[in-house]
Amino acid sequence: RNPADAEDLVQETYLRAYRGFGGFREGTNLKAWLYRILTNAYINRYRKQQRRPDESSLDDVEDFFLYRRLGGLEGARAGRSAEDELLELFGSSEVKEALESLPEQFRLAVLLADVEGFSYKEIAEILDVPVGTVMSRLHRGRKALQKRLYDFARDRRLTGADPALEPSDDDKHEEPATRG
Incomplete structure (x- = not known):
C-alpha cells in the first residue's frame, strides 16, 4: 500500500537474488524463484513490523480529517453495491x-x-x-x-x-x- 515500502521490498528482493544467484537452478521458473525471495522478504519485514508499535504521520491524519470534512466519504458511498457496503463493515x-x-x-x-x-x-x-x-x-x-x-x-x-x-x-x- 505504501509505494516507498514496496520499492524497498523489491530492492531487497533483487539484492538477495543477486547474492544468491548461485542457488538458482537453471531450467526452473525464474519468476517463481524471485517471488519466493520476495515472499520471504515480505514475511520477515512483516514479522519485524509486528514487534513495533503502529505509527501514523501527522500528514496522513490531517489528510483523512480534511477528506472527511469535505464529504469525501459520503460521496464515495454513492452508487456502491450492497456487497461493497457489507464488506466495508x-x-x-x-x-x-x-x-x-x-x-x-x-x-x-x-x-x-x-x-x-x-x-x-x-x-x-x-x-x-x-x-x-x-x-x-x-x-x-x-x-x-x-x-x-x-x-x-x-x-x-x-x-x-x-x-x-x-x-x-x-x-x-x-x-x-x-x-x-
Missing part, C-alpha cells in the same frame, strides 16, 4: 486479523491465489509443493477464512437469521489440518 483490521489467524501454509496459498492472482501451478512452484496440495490448502484456507468472517459478522449482528448464510455442517466441523 469489515474493517481492514478484522479482515487482517482473520487472515493472520490462518495457519501460515493456508494464509500464503490464499494470498498468492486470491490477492496476487497466481495460478495453481505458479503457487506450487513458489511454495515448492504439489499442485494438489495447493488446491487443498486453498480450499481449507478459504473455508477457514469464510468461517472466521461469518463469525465476525454474526457477533456484530450483520447477518440475518437466514440459515442459508450459515456455513454447512461439513464446514463447521472442518478445521484446517496442519499437515502439508
Whole structure:
C-alpha cells in the first residue's frame, strides 16, 4: 500500500537474488524463484513490523480529517453495491486479523491465489509443493477464512437469521489440518 515500502521490498528482493544467484537452478521458473525471495522478504519485514508499535504521520491524519470534512466519504458511498457496503463493515483490521489467524501454509496459498492472482501451478512452484496440495490448502484456507468472517459478522449482528448464510455442517466441523 505504501509505494516507498514496496520499492524497498523489491530492492531487497533483487539484492538477495543477486547474492544468491548461485542457488538458482537453471531450467526452473525464474519468476517463481524471485517471488519466493520476495515472499520471504515480505514475511520477515512483516514479522519485524509486528514487534513495533503502529505509527501514523501527522500528514496522513490531517489528510483523512480534511477528506472527511469535505464529504469525501459520503460521496464515495454513492452508487456502491450492497456487497461493497457489507464488506466495508469489515474493517481492514478484522479482515487482517482473520487472515493472520490462518495457519501460515493456508494464509500464503490464499494470498498468492486470491490477492496476487497466481495460478495453481505458479503457487506450487513458489511454495515448492504439489499442485494438489495447493488446491487443498486453498480450499481449507478459504473455508477457514469464510468461517472466521461469518463469525465476525454474526457477533456484530450483520447477518440475518437466514440459515442459508450459515456455513454447512461439513464446514463447521472442518478445521484446517496442519499437515502439508
